[in-house]
Amino acid sequence: MGGINTVELTIVVVLFLLVTVLGFLASRWRRADNLMHLDEWGLGGRSFGSWITWFLLGGDLYTAYTFVAVPALMFGAGAAGFFAVPYTIVIYPLVFLVVARLWSVSHVRGFVTPADFVRSRFDSPTMALLVAITGIVATMPYIALQLVGIEAILKAMGVNGDLPLIIAFVILAIYTYNSGLRAPALIAVVKDALIYLTIIVAVIVIPSKLGGWGAIFGAAEEKFSAGAGVILPATGQLGYATLALGSALALFLYPHSITGVLAASNRDVLKRNMSALPIYSLALGFIALLGFMAIAAGVTPIGTDGNTIVPVLFQQMFPSWFTGVAFAAIGIGALVPAAIMSIAAANLFTRNIYKEYLKKDATPQQEAKVAKIASLVVKLGAVLAILGLNPQFSIDLQLIGGVIILQTMPSVALGLYTRWLHRGGLIAGWFAGMATGILLVYNIPKLNPDGTVAREHFGGSAFALSKFGFDTKLAVYAGLIALLVNLVVTLAVTAVLRAMRVPDGVDGTAESDYTAEREDPTVRDLPDPLESVPPGLEGGARAGR
Amino acid sequence: MSSASRPPGDTATAGVAPQRSDRSPWNWLLLVGIVLPLLVPIYNRIEPTLFGWPFFYWFQLVLVAVGVLTTSLVYRATRRGSADRQAARDAVARDQER
Numbered sequence: 148m149g150g151i152n153t154v155e156l157t158i159v160v161v162l163f164l165l166v167t168v169l170g171f172l173a174s175r176w177r178r179a180d181n182l183m184h185l186d187e188w189g190l191g192g193r194s195f196g197s198w199i200t201w202f203l204l205g206g207d208l209y210t211a212y213t214f215v216a217v218p219a220l221m222f223g224a225g226a227a228g229f230f231a232v233p234y235t236i237v238i239y240p241l242v243f244l245v246v247a248r249l250w251s252v253s254h255v256r257g258f259v260t261p262a263d264f265v266r267s268r269f270d271s272p273t274m275a276l277l278v279a280i281t282g283i284v285a286t287m288p289y290i291a292l293q294l295v296g297i298e299a300i301l302k303a304m305g306v307n308g309d310l311p312l313i314i315a316f317v318i319l320a321i322y323t324y325n326s327g328l329r330a331p332a333l334i335a336v337v338k339d340a341l342i343y344l345t346i347i348v349a350v351i352v353i354p355s356k357l358g359g360w361g362a363i364f365g366a367a368e369e370k371f372s373a374g375a376g377v378i379l380p381a382t383g384q385l386g387y388a389t390l391a392l393g394s395a396l397a398l399f400l401y402p403h404s405i406t407g408v409l410a411a412s413n414r415d416v417l418k419r420n421m422s423a424l425p426i427y428s429l430a431l432g433f434i435a436l437l438g439f440m441a442i443a444a445g446v447t448p449i450g451t452d453g454n455t456i457v458p459v460l461f462q463q464m465f466p467s468w469f470t471g472v473a474f475a476a477i478g479i480g481a482l483v484p485a486a487i488m489s490i491a492a493a494n495l496f497t498r499n500i501y502k503e504y505l506k507k508d509a510t511p512q513q514e515a516k517v518a519k520i521a522s523l524v525v526k527l528g529a530v531l532a533i534l535g536l537n538p539q540f541s542i543d544l545q546l547i548g549g550v551i552i553l554q555t556m557p558s559v560a561l562g563l564y565t566r567w568l569h570r571g572g573l574i575a576g577w578f579a580g581m582a583t584g585i586l587l588v589y590n591i592p593k594l595n596p597d598g599t600v601a602r603e604h605f606g607g608s609a610f611a612l613s614k615f616g617f618d619t620k621l622a623v624y625a626g627l628i629a630l631l632v633n634l635v636v637t638l639a640v641t642a643v644l645r646a647m648r649v650p651d652g653v654d655g656t657a658e659s660d661y662t663a664e665r666e667d668p669t670v671r672d673l674p675d676p677l678e679s680v681p682p683g684l685e686g687g688a689r690a691g692r
Numbered sequence: 693m694s695s696a697s698r699p700p701g702d703t704a705t706a707g708v709a710p711q712r713s714d715r716s717p718w719n720w721l722l723l724v725g726i727v728l729p730l731l732v733p734i735y736n737r738i739e740p741t742l743f744g745w746p747f748f749y750w751f752q753l754v755l756v757a758v759g760v761l762t763t764s765l766v767y768r769a770t771r772r773g774s775a776d777r778q779a780a781r782d783a784v785a786r787d788q789e790r
Contacts, residue, residue, distance in 0.1 A: 194784060194787070196784075226748060229748070229749065229752065232729075232752045232753070232755075232756070233729035233730065233732075233752060233755070236725060236729045236752075236755050236756055236758075236759045237725065237726050237729050237730065237759075239725070239759060239763055240722035240723070240724075240725035240726050240759060240762060240763055240766075241722075241726055243722055243763055243766065243767075244714055244719060244722075247714065248714065359744055360743055360744035360745055361744030362744075363744075364744060364745065364746055364749075376738070377738070377746055377748065377749075378736050378737060378738060378746065378748045379732065379736050379748075384732040384733055384736055385732075387732050388730045388731075388732045391729065391730065392730055412784045413780045413781075413783075413784060414780075415771065415772075415777055415780060418767045418771070419767060421763050421767070422760055422763035422764040422767055423760075425756050425759050425760045425763075426760075428756050428759075429753060429756050432749075432752065432753050432756070436749070658711075659710065659711050659712070661714075662711075662712035662713065662714050663712075664712075664772075664776070664779075664780055665779075665780040665783040665784060666776075666779040666780050666782065666783040667710060
């Protein structure tokens with residue numbers, strides 16, 4: 148590599164400084180008169196319109212890690228890596244109706260987190276705590292992985308050492324602390340402009356330099372000729388479809404997605420976004436193919452880090468100044484989701500652990516204060532995880548993250564439609580699904596290209612059905628199997644508890660909450676759960692008032 | 693902001709809130725965008741290619757458009773009247789002025 152590329156580095160630093168200024172200015176944007184309220188700091192005042200929501204959710208769901216890891220997967224595994232496209236197609240029709248219901252009930256009742264909803268709906272602080280812990284545990288490695296994206300571009304620029312990474316994250320931590328969700332919302336606009344610019348230039352310039360798309364797919368075909376070439380082997384199709392479906396089911400259960408949803412100003416904004424967000428999926432399709440372009444260009448990753456193939460490809464194809472722009476796009480693309488994720492995790496900690504168990508009479512000011520500090524702790528944890536632990540550990544955890552967050556589906560998503568599920572059933576189902584999921588992923592080996600075992604555990608998320616005794620080479624996404632176990636246990640235990648007439652608590656929500664619109668008298672402009680305890684909660688843990 | 697918030701106890705609950713429904717036959721159209729991308733065998737092939745792209749790749753990008761089309765249709769067909777939507781926007785504007 149030979150030293151640091153100064154042109155690239157200068158452009159990255161300048162663009163990084165620009166978004167830093169934006170991040171600090173964001174606190175004045177749409178003048179919140181009092182940021183010391185979780186609705187302001189943690190949900191941007193619940194006021195984002197269609198455009199801002201589009202940028203925010205886009206920055207939230209399509210992360211830098213995706214931009215780096217999906218092409219790396221295509222580079223290493225071929226067609227299977229393209230699952231990201233059906234995954235991000237399926238998701239929007241799937242959640243189209245669901246997110247609108249979640250938005251409505253959350254606005255009527257002042258919920259800030261999915262665990263708030265579960266607590267009130269099923270009258271179960273325990274299930275809420277499980278949802279909160281699941282969310283935090285699933286989010287932490289996701290934040291750490293955003294750093295992997297930044298690391299990849301730093302490596303490509305020849306910058307060594309941990310200091311630049313620490314500086315980037317410290318600055319991110321300070322402006323998130325200062326401006327809350329408004330910071331990533333504003334920065335997401337810059338991030339997307341850079342990302343789209345990079346992709347459009349990449350799909351025009353790179354194929355013409357490599358001799359056209361035919362040559363690109365030809366090179367990939369040759370590389371994977373031992374298998375099924377550039378399409379899936381017959382046995383890989385079920386795994387492809389279940390991974391796409393399972394990942395789609397999981398995505399909007401992640402706390403950071405829900406934070407983005409709740410920050411929207413009304414139901415229309417969300418529904419319109421569900422049809423506009425797939426534009427990112429189109430971009431993702433082209434980004435995935437950067438992996439094949441890297442094959443055609445004969446890119447070799449730096450060291451053993453497969454995640455560096457896209458940065459290296461850019462360096463080979465673009466002049467230094469444009470490579471700098473592209474690198475800045477990836478780097479800033481890491482900051483946006485990292486900020487939203489840390490805010491989401493902080494909201495969960497504050498609302499469902501601190502306020503529920505540590506300080507029941509916390510004022511809104513104290514809540515906001517705790518959330519801001521929690522967001523710092525979360526980011527510090529992510530930096531320490533990347534510096535102190537093997538990055539592989541974060542990747543393993545993130546793999547498990549998708550599997551475990553799926554286990555909150557019955558309470559968070561089905562709960563929006565039915566109250567029939569019993570809190571005891573949900574808790575039992577969560578434990579069953581969690582145990583199954585972790586056991587399955589633990590038992591998936593990572594194979595070398597020649598079929599020998601590279602690692603015995605946490606080698607992927609596709610579970611071979613032959614291990615259950617089926618005579619087949621098919622594999623299924625482990626998260627879906629775990630969810631199935633979860634659902635069966637939830638339903639069975641619910642049926643038993645209902646038959647035994649075990650009390651199922653008081654539903655803190657009303658049927659009409661789920662379709663409430665912004666102009667309804669029930670929808671609060673700035674809900675304050677402390678000032679107005681929702682009906683049905685009076686008997687709960689907040690009874691002290 | 694605190695002076696403007698509603699009194700404790702919040703009298704505006706179930707009785708006052710309008711009963712709406714998010715059910716509609718149009719919602720079934722959403723299934724197209726969910727089921728089609730999961731039917732991998734129908735598109736797991738090379739031919740016909742388009743601009744050098746194997747079918748597997750270009751067809752899935754076409755499916756993105758199918759997803760956009762169906763969700764947009766459902767949104768258009770089920771959205772509320774313009775007066776209602778204006779009321780929602782007014783509510784947002786009103787809250788921001790506080």
